Amino acid sequence: MPLSTRPELPTRVSFAPTTLADLEELVALRTAAMRESLEQVGRFDPARARERLRSSFYPEHTRFVLFDGRKVGFYTFRPLDGFYQLDHLYVDPSCQSEGIGSYVLLQLLAQSDSRQHPVQLGALKESASNRFYQRHGFLKKSEDTWDIFYHRPAAARKT
Numbered sequence: 001m002p003l004s005t006r007p008e009l010p011t012r013v014s015f016a017p018t019t020l021a022d023l024e025e026l027v028a029l030r031t032a033a034m035r036e037s038l039e040q041v042g043r044f045d046p047a048r049a050r051e052r053l054r055s056s057f058y059p060e061h062t063r064f065v066l067f068d069g070r071k072v073g074f075y076t077f078r079p080l081d082g083f084y085q086l087d088h089l090y091v092d093p094s095c096q097s098e099g100i101g102s103y104v105l106l107q108l109l110a111q112s113d114s115r116q117h118p119v120q121l122g123a124l125k126e127s128a129s130n131r132f133y134q135r136h137g138f139l140k141k142s143e144d145t146w147d148i149f150y151h152r153p154a155a156a157r158k159t
Contacts (some may be wrong), residue, residue, distance in 0.1 A: 009103040015063040018074065026062070026074055027053050033073070033090035034124070056087045065104055067095055077108050084112045086121040105136055113155040122147040 018026065027050045034049065058078055065073035073091035077084055086108065091101045112119050121138070123129045125148055138150035 006099045006103075009099055012068050013100060013103050014066045014069075016066055016071070018059045018062040018064060020057075020059055022059070022064075023054060023057060025071070026057070029071070029074055029092060030088065030090050032092055033096075034127075053088070058087070062088070065091065065100065067098075067100055072100065073104070075104055075108065077111075079115075079117070083117050084108070084119045086119055089121075101132065102136070105132075109136065109152070109155075112152075116154045118154050119152045120150065122149045124148075 030053050031046060031049050056076065058076055061078040062074060062076040064071045065075065072095040073089070075089040076087040078087060089101065089105065089108075091104075109119065119138075120141070121133065123133060125143065125146060130148060133150050133152075136152070138152045140148055141151040142149045
């Protein structure tokens with residue numbers, strides 16, 4: 001069953017492309033969004049956070065999330081061989097719990113469902129994002145020391 005979002009979000013949330021020149025701004029957004037979760041597991045390291053984003057930054061598949069025209073987050077959603085990889089989805093903590101993340105994710109899932117492609121992602125084990133992804137139909141596939149890896153099958157086509 002699809003999750004609902006606040007009815008005004010389609011008029012308030014928009015997306016903008018990124019370029020290589022945006023890396024530092026994206027690092028700042030990621031750091032703000034991940035800081036608390038990483039501190040809880042003793043893994044907060046700004047240099048590591050920057051390098052991790054740099055190594056998985058695909059400007060052609062990354063979009064800023066704007067709320068009322070202000071950059072409040074970003075996502076990276078890459079088409080791969082028969083599935084989509086959600087590498088990043090971050091919303092600034094000051095804008096979390098407003099439905100923005102759900103709205104963005106539902107847009108991405110609609111895109112993957114229209115192509116009948118599943119979606120894969122990883123989330124830090126101790127992060128609240130695990131509940132968020134599970135609420136949106138993601139199923140645990142595996143885990144390692146720090147992350148849980150999820151898979152969401154494509155929704156069945158309506159006939």
